Amino acid sequence: MGKTLAEKVWDDHVVAKGEDGNPDLLYIDLHLLHEVTSPQAFDGLRLAGRPVRRPDLTIATEDHNTPTINIDKQIVDLTSRTQIETLRKNCAEFGVRLHPLGDIEQGIVHVVGPQLGLTMPGVTVVCGDSHTSTHGAFGAMAFGIGTSEVEHVLATQTLPLKPFKTMAITVEGELRPGVTAKDIILAVIARIGTGGGQGYVLEYRGSAIRSLSMEGRMTICNMSIEAGARAGMVAPDQITYDYLQGRPHAPEGVDWDAAVKYWNTLPTDDDAVFDAEILVDASELEPFVTWGTNPGQGVSLSESIPDPAQYADPNDRAAAERALEYMDLAAGTPMKDIRVDAVFMGSCTNSRIEDLRAFASVIKGHQKAEGLRVMVVPGSARVRLEAEAEGIDKIITDFGAEWRFAGCSMCLGMNPDQLEPGERCASTSNRNFEGRQGKGGRTHLVSPLVAAATAIRGTLSSPWDLVAEGVAPTRPEAVATHSNSIGVDA
Amino acid sequence: MEKITRITGIAVPMPRSNIDTDQIIPAVFLKRVTKTGFEDALFHAWRQEPDFVLNRAEYRNARILVAGPDFGTGSSREHAVWALRDFGFDVVLSPRFGDIFRGNSGKQGLLTGQISEADASQLWALMEAAPGIEATVDLVDRTATLGNLTVPFEIDDYTRWRLLEGLDDIGLTLRDEAKITQFEKTREAWRPRTLPAR
Numbered sequence: 001m002g003k004t005l006a007e008k009v010w011d012d013h014v015v016a017k018g019e020d021g022n023p024d025l026l027y028i029d030l031h032l033l034h035e036v037t038s039p040q041a042f043d044g045l046r047l048a049g050r051p052v053r054r055p056d057l058t059i060a061t062e063d064h065n066t067p068t069i070n071i072d073k074q075i076v077d078l079t080s081r082t083q084i085e086t087l088r089k090n091c092a093e094f095g096v097r098l099h100p101l102g103d104i105e106q107g108i109v110h111v112v113g114p115q116l117g118l119t120m121p122g123v124t125v126v127c128g129d130s131h132t133s134t135h136g137a138f139g140a141m142a143f144g145i146g147t148s149e150v151e152h153v154l155a156t157q158t159l160p161l162k163p164f165k166t167m168a169i170t171v172e173g174e175l176r177p178g179v180t181a182k183d184i185i186l187a188v189i190a191r192i193g194t195g196g197g198q199g200y201v202l203e204y205r206g207s208a209i210r211s212l213s214m215e216g217r218m219t220i221c222n223m224s225i226e227a228g229a230r231a232g233m234v235a236p237d238q239i240t241y242d243y244l245q246g247r248p249h250a251p252e253g254v255d256w257d258a259a260v261k262y263w264n265t266l267p268t269d270d271d272a273v274f275d276a277e278i279l280v281d282a283s284e285l286e287p288f289v290t291w292g293t294n295p296g297q298g299v300s301l302s303e304s305i306p307d308p309a310q311y312a313d314p315n316d317r318a319a320a321e322r323a324l325e326y327m328d329l330a331a332g333t334p335m336k337d338i339r340v341d342a343v344f345m346g347s348c349t350n351s352r353i354e355d356l357r358a359f360a361s362v363i364k365g366h367q368k369a370e371g372l373r374v375m376v377v378p379g380s381a382r383v384r385l386e387a388e389a390e391g392i393d394k395i396i397t398d399f400g401a402e403w404r405f406a407g408c409s410m411c412l413g414m415n416p417d418q419l420e421p422g423e424r425c426a427s428t429s430n431r432n433f434e435g436r437q438g439k440g441g442r443t444h445l446v447s448p449l450v451a452a453a454t455a456i457r458g459t460l461s462s463p464w465d466l467v468a469e470g471v472a473p474t475r476p477e478a479v480a481t482h483s484n485s486i487g488v489d490a
Numbered sequence: 491m492e493k494i495t496r497i498t499g500i501a502v503p504m505p506r507s508n509i510d511t512d513q514i515i516p517a518v519f520l521k522r523v524t525k526t527g528f529e530d531a532l533f534h535a536w537r538q539e540p541d542f543v544l545n546r547a548e549y550r551n552a553r554i555l556v557a558g559p560d561f562g563t564g565s566s567r568e569h570a571v572w573a574l575r576d577f578g579f580d581v582v583l584s585p586r587f588g589d590i591f592r593g594n595s596g597k598q599g600l601l602t603g604q605i606s607e608a609d610a611s612q613l614w615a616l617m618e619a620a621p622g623i624e625a626t627v628d629l630v631d632r633t634a635t636l637g638n639l640t641v642p643f644e645i646d647d648y649t650r651w652r653l654l655e656g657l658d659d660i661g662l663t664l665r666d667e668a669k670i671t672q673f674e675k676t677r678e679a680w681r682p683r684t685l686p687a688r
């Protein structure tokens with residue numbers, strides 16, 4: 001019997017096979033660190049007198065606590081500042097490469113790895129962060145770990161793990177214009193639920209996935225964790241190789257050739273069997289948006305808020321009722337009638353250059369809706385520079401939005417970028433939990449295109465609405481779903 | 491991690507049930523960046539009460555905690571174990587433990603022994619009659635002795651073996667060090683390397 005992509009990558013990293021139900025010892029190719037989940041791991045090493053085994057497979061960046069304005073000033077919040085300073089101290093002491101605030105490679109850890117060419121097919125990637133699943137877009141086995149596991153990897157470059165089950169999520173057909181990777185994954189999570197992927201590695205396949213750019217694939221893999229999965233993966237192909245080749249840490253010359261030869265063997269064999277399979281018709285998908293307080297509580301933008309009474313499961317019903325109360329929304333309200341106070345364009349889900357281009361392509365030449373707060377936060381310092389070289393910053397500030405420095409920002413509000421109590425936000429991030437973006441804040445998860453249209457109209461909207469009203473010169477057909485060709489190139 | 495075979499030390503009674511991890515260490519202390527220095531955070535709310543058992547002079551150097559059922563339930567924070575270790579505890583005996591807490595304990599060298607409710611009551615009575623009395627916990631025999639009373643405790647074989655050998659997770663993995671080194675030798679040149687920076 002053939003093997004799946006996930007099984008191939010796994011098998012090639014087993015250092016010691018676990019006998020009778022014991023975990024395998026798995027080798028880790030790349031360990032990413034940030035300031036929040038690493039301090040106690042380093043402290044543990046220090047207490048035990050252990051070194052970092054492979055500093056050359058380890059890299060750190062500052063993202064969760066970093067400010068997005070006045071980045072040259074001292075961080076006011078004491079906890080944030082301590083975490084940042086501790087990371088700097090630890091990296092210096094243990095010889096770990098760090099990209100601190102102000103550095104050209106600083107940014108959200110899941111944007112930085114791929115951008116440097118460190119994330120590649122067929123490798124294992126871990127980080128003390130649940131959205132490590134992002135890196136699976138390259139055909140890597142990438143998953144989040146806890147702080148004691150961070151210490152374990154620092155000390156041994158391995159992890160004892162039991163194999164995951166595999167689930168195929170096959171998305172066939174052509175996406176309609178204006179429908180993006182974000183809409184695919186929001187629709188998938190709404191369908192299988194926030195626990196639907198538990199214990200699984202999800203492999204996204206099918207023609208719709210194949211036609212996505214690396215950015216789009218990263219958006220999808222990023223949110224695998226929101227379906228409860230350990231990891232998400234996409235088989236590597238020419239799009240992967242084209243994205244990777246020439247990046248600072250991508251293999252070169254004969255190494256590149258050897259790598260590609262191996263990577264070409266990774267896609268799931270035709271006769272491999274998945275433990276579970278889901279089929280999605282891409283051509284039916286519309287722009288998708290959440291109404292509740294978990295990423296599975298979503299509907300198409302053209303629909304209305306569901307009535308909790310229609311849920312057969314009493315737990316789902318109670319959760320929906322609680323969510324609507326927190327969100328201050330009534331069942332039956334059309335999603336498009338919902339007015340927002342803020343738009344957040346950023347996070348490791350949607351803050352790469354292509355996301356910013358998509359956002360800019362819609363808002364170009366418009367003014368933001370009155371009274372709206374619109375914040376655009378690039379995923380890394382390099383993305384920020386790239387965007388500025390293309391004039392995207394200008395489009396954003398002309399629109400009346402704020403153009404910030406890189407970091408996690410309002411995705412979780414560990415820095416001062418937070419929603420006020422009661423404020424409602426259309427956000428391109430990945431979690432709409434109660435208080436996630438600030439105490440009492442209300443989050444609707446959306447794609448960059450929906451975020452842009454919403455910022456123009458002030459109510460949850462898609463680019464389709466702009467055309468219908470004749471507001472936008474951009475017809476949705478002109479709005480690329482997944483390519484870079486949207487007219488704001490430098 | 492140090493090997494544990496037999497531990498003798500002052501035993502302290504805490505007959506409350508359902509002492510969850512939030513009571514062991516409140517969330518505000520989770521902001522810290524170290525694994526140590528949590529001794530003051532242990533049972534923080536209760537420590538504000540002057541007659542709380544750990545505030546009494548005779549228990550200052552306690553090493554063995556005998557608690558009511560369902561000790562360590564609630565949030566999975568590893569800090570609960572660090573705080574108990576920092577205060578000086580090597581052993582917690584209770585009729586029932588929270589699963590995650592118990593798992594975390596084994597990894598940090600904190601022995602958690604499950605005793606019967608009847609034995610717990612007997613131990614508490616003896617401790618109250620002689621505050622500051624020492625107990626001996628024998629991991630080889632799986633028994634706890636206080637004065638003339640010896641009670642059995644349960645601990646799974648794997649955790650017991652690890653504690654006897656003084657193996658934390660990392661120590662356990664490093665027993666396979668030769669295999670790791672061998673694996674590294676076969677690692678292809680194209681695989682990622684963060685150093686030197688390019």
Ligand code: SF4
Nearest residue numbers: 131347348408411412
């Ligand atoms: S952007 Fe949000 S989800 Fe991504 S790593 Fe930062 S806090 Fe986590």
